[in-house]
Amino acid sequence: MTPLFWRACWxxxxxxxxxxxxxxxxxxxxxxxGLLSTLTFSFALQLDRLSRVESVSGILWVTILFAMILGxxxxxxxxxxxxxxxxxxxxxxxxxxxxxxxxxxxxxxxxTIGAILIGLMTFLYNLPLLQPMIFLILLLLVVGLSSVxxxxxxxxxxxxxxxxxLPIVMLPTALxxxxxxxxxxxxxxxxxxxxxxxxxxxQLMAVLDAVYFTLAVLLFDFVVxx
Amino acid sequence: xxxxxxxxxxxxxxxxxxxxxxxxxVAVGLYLALIFAGTDIDQGNIQRxxxxxxxxxxxxxxxxxxxxLGGILYLITRxxxxxxxxxxxxxxxxxxxxxNLLTGSIWARPxxxxxxxxxxxxxxxxxxxxxxxxxxxxxAGIEQPEQRRRFAAVYGILAIVTVVITLxxxxxxxxxxxxxxxxxxxxxxxxxxxxxxxxGVTTAxxxxxxxxxxxxxxxxxxxxxRLEQLTEHVDRLKAELMER
Numbered sequence: 001m002t003p004l005f006w007r008a009c010w011x012x013x014x015x016x017x018x019x020x021x022x023x024x025x026x027x028x029x030x031x032x033x034g035l036l037s038t039l040t041f042s043f044a045l046q047l048d049r050l051s052r053v054e055s056v057s058g059i060l061w062v063t064i065l066f067a068m069i070l071g072x073x074x075x076x077x078x079x080x081x082x083x084x085x086x087x088x089x090x091x092x093x094x095x096x097x098x099x100x101x102x103x104x105x106x107x108x109x110x111x112t113i114g115a116i117l118i119g120l121m122t123f124l125y126n127l128p129l130l131q132p133m134i135f136l137i138l139l140l141l142v143v144g145l146s147s148v149x150x151x152x153x154x155x156x157x158x159x160x161x162x163x164x165x166l167p168i169v170m171l172p173t174a175l176x177x178x179x180x181x182x183x184x185x186x187x188x189x190x191x192x193x194x195x196x197x198x199x200x201x202x203q204l205m206a207v208l209d210a211v212y213f214t215l216a217v218l219l220f221d222f223v224v225x226x
Numbered sequence: 227x228x229x230x231x232x233x234x235x236x237x238x239x240x241x242x243x244x245x246x247x248x249x250x251x252v253a254v255g256l257y258l259a260l261i262f263a264g265t266d267i268d269q270g271n272i273q274r275x276x277x278x279x280x281x282x283x284x285x286x287x288x289x290x291x292x293x294x295l296g297g298i299l300y301l302i303t304r305x306x307x308x309x310x311x312x313x314x315x316x317x318x319x320x321x322x323x324x325x326n327l328l329t330g331s332i333w334a335r336p337x338x339x340x341x342x343x344x345x346x347x348x349x350x351x352x353x354x355x356x357x358x359x360x361x362x363x364x365x366a367g368i369e370q371p372e373q374r375r376r377f378a379a380v381y382g383i384l385a386i387v388t389v390v391i392t393l394x395x396x397x398x399x400x401x402x403x404x405x406x407x408x409x410x411x412x413x414x415x416x417x418x419x420x421x422x423x424x425x426g427v428t429t430a431x432x433x434x435x436x437x438x439x440x441x442x443x444x445x446x447x448x449x450x451x452r453l454e455q456l457t458e459h460v461d462r463l464k465a466e467l468m469e470r
Contacts, residue, residue: 148384155377161367169364172357173384176391208391215387219380222301 008093012101015084016075020109026074030067030113037063038120056125057185061141061178063117065171068110068142072149073166075106076157089224099150099220103213107146114138127189133198134188137181140205144177144212151216155223177212180205241448248437248445255434263426272336277430279329281438282322283351289319289443290358294386297379306458307451309375312382313365314450316358318443323355347404350392357385 020026041059045051079085088098118138122129149170156165184201259277266273296312299305330348331341342348364381368374 151380151384155380156364156367158373159364159367159377160369165364165367168360169381172353172360173388175353176388176395179392179395204395211387211391215384219383222376222380225376 005094005097008097009101009104012088012093012098013105016102016105017108019078020105025078026071026109027112029074030071030109031116033070034063034067034113034117035120037066038117038124042124052125052127053190054186056121056127056129057182057189060117060121060129061181061185064110064114064138064141065145065174065178066167067113067117068106068145068149069167069170071109071113072106072146072153073157073163075102075109076153077162080157095221095224096217098224099154099217102154103146103150103216106150107142110142110146111138114142128191129189131188133202134185136202137184137188137205140202140209141177141181144205144209145174147209147213147216148173151220151223154220173212177205177208180208238452241445241452244441244445244448248441251437251441255430255437258426258430258433263430266427269337272333275329275333277434278438279326279333280431281434282326282329284435284439285443286319286322286326286354288439289315289322289447290354290386290389291315292443292447293319293358293361293382297382300375300379306375309378310451310454310458311447312378313454314447315443316361316382317450318446320355320358320362321446322438322443323351323358327351327355345404346395350395353392354389357388361385 038059041063045055045059076085079088089095115135115138118129118134121127152170152173153166156162156169159165180201184198184205187197255277259274263274263277265271293312293315296308296310296315300308300312327348330351334343335341361378361381365374365378368377
């Protein structure tokens, strides 16, 4: 990978970032969805103090997952509608650079939303979520989900039933990461058995990220053939 | 106007031989499972469902392995035959997974006193079923045949990785109540039985494993691939008629 390759990644990322800065569409959409989802879970589950410890980690990561699905679908849809993606494909940029640039942009938006939601849930549920390890789990989760999500969003946006298809194909593939994130977070919130149990889940998430990223880079070419 | 090669509607000799062999093997397997094998002293006759339950899981895995192999080969060669194998694998694998889940539920009701529990092993099988159901939804949502084959191949590769990883995660957790008959299981397992304790158990299991694990999925996949080939042939004929 040459310096030109990384410059191409940077340009793709910058395009998405500038677009979002001007429109603020994705961040607003994902933040509002995250807030509404958190409040809905709060009302629906009516968690007591003990139940919260086990349930909030699931609520947090699943809400972030759904918000990411929404955001990536919207991002891919914008590119398709404005025909920017066609223009990018016609340019002499390696397909892998397009993928990496887009997934970094999607990941950054998701990290922003994740940080907001962690702060909000700390406040609403009175739980110790503001820990460095939880932000590490957020980073690992977002890296994996944005890799596989960017690939699948690029695929589904070219189909007839675009918006309904992305959640259906993405949720099963996201499950191992979400499972590991929830399992790693519960001991952190409960502040028990921290060192023994979470190290394994963190390592598993790192391995999953590597596998998903590698697969997505290799398969992206096949998804964007025109 | 392109010339379309004829496709014979009659099943080929190989498929007929496979069908006959499979039918006979299933009959023998059922005899061994229901009559030859002794009754388990703890669980009674409900234990016999194990001779279908476990092999069906392996059969599903055989079929899903065919899906990922078909997907990879399609992306390399772009020959529709491999896509036919991939979709056949998914449909047969889904059917065998459902057999696995259903037989497991029937066994669980008297042993665990519940039809279903969110045990890690059961959950992982449910995830596998949903992953491949999503594969079929993806295919149904794409009209253009070449795009459908390409996207399905990509998703098939992602799906098997997801399933394998989920199974690894489940193995890492030691809190499953699902019994492990071969090898060491969790201390929390309920419903384990000793394969050596009852006459004929090992024979019945070792016979039914290749029947449900290989013969049934391969034969059904051959039928499904044949059906897909005939469907594509009919579509080509229709397209030719429309051109006239």
